[in-house]
Amino acid sequence: MFLLSACEPKPASQAPGGAAPATAEAPAPALAGPSLAGAGTTVDLAAMRGKLVLVDFWASWCEPCRREMPELEALYKRHQASGLELIGVSMDEARGDAEAFLRDVPVSFPMIFDEGQALAKSWSPPKMPTLYVVDQDGKVAKVIAGEVKFAELEAEVTQRLGGG
Known part of the structure; x- marks a missing residue:
């Protein structure tokens, strides 16, 4: 028996229009x-401009994603204010697979269902999970492909929020 440290996504084609990932x-x-x-709500990164935003690409079939979700929730709760x-x-x-996952592993931060993989095509996450750190100016500051080292992420979040 073997365990995968990261899950490979199903191949996504290049970003639409040849845009860079x-x-x-x-x-x-x-x-x-x-x-x-x-409830017909939309989640939009552009509406969060001026804040530090973590964007987490995940899937219900990805065991590292399942392990990370509670830690992401805890990090979010510690630094949201x-x-x-x-x-x-x-x-x-x-969509039902994602909804079932979130019933088992509930979180308070917003979640998007990427129907048709359009977001995956434009962001091009190299594996599951992939976490993007988007700074307050809307630039990708860091890409973490695979499992997150939470002590390092905690330090980076604290520093980028002006706390260290």
Whole structure:
């Protein structure tokens, strides 16, 4: 038996129109979509400009994603009042799979269901999970492909929020 340290996503084609994938120091691609919370709400990265935003691409079938979700929730709760936002992006093929996952592993931060993989195509996460740190100016400051080292992420978030 073996365990994967990161889950490989299903291949996504190049970003629409030949746009570059989300990379460090580049402006973050657009990110908006229907909330998994329902009620016709939309989650939009552009509305969070001026805040530090973590964008987490995940899938219900990804075991590292399952392990990280409670730690992401705890990080979000610790720093939300200081200006941290977090957006989860489900890359599941079926919305019901993402909803079932979130019933088992509930979180308070907004989640988008990436129907048709349009966001994955424009952001091009290299593996599951992938976490993007988007700074207050809307630029991708860091890309973490694979499991997050939370002590390092905690230090980076604290520093970027002006606390260290």
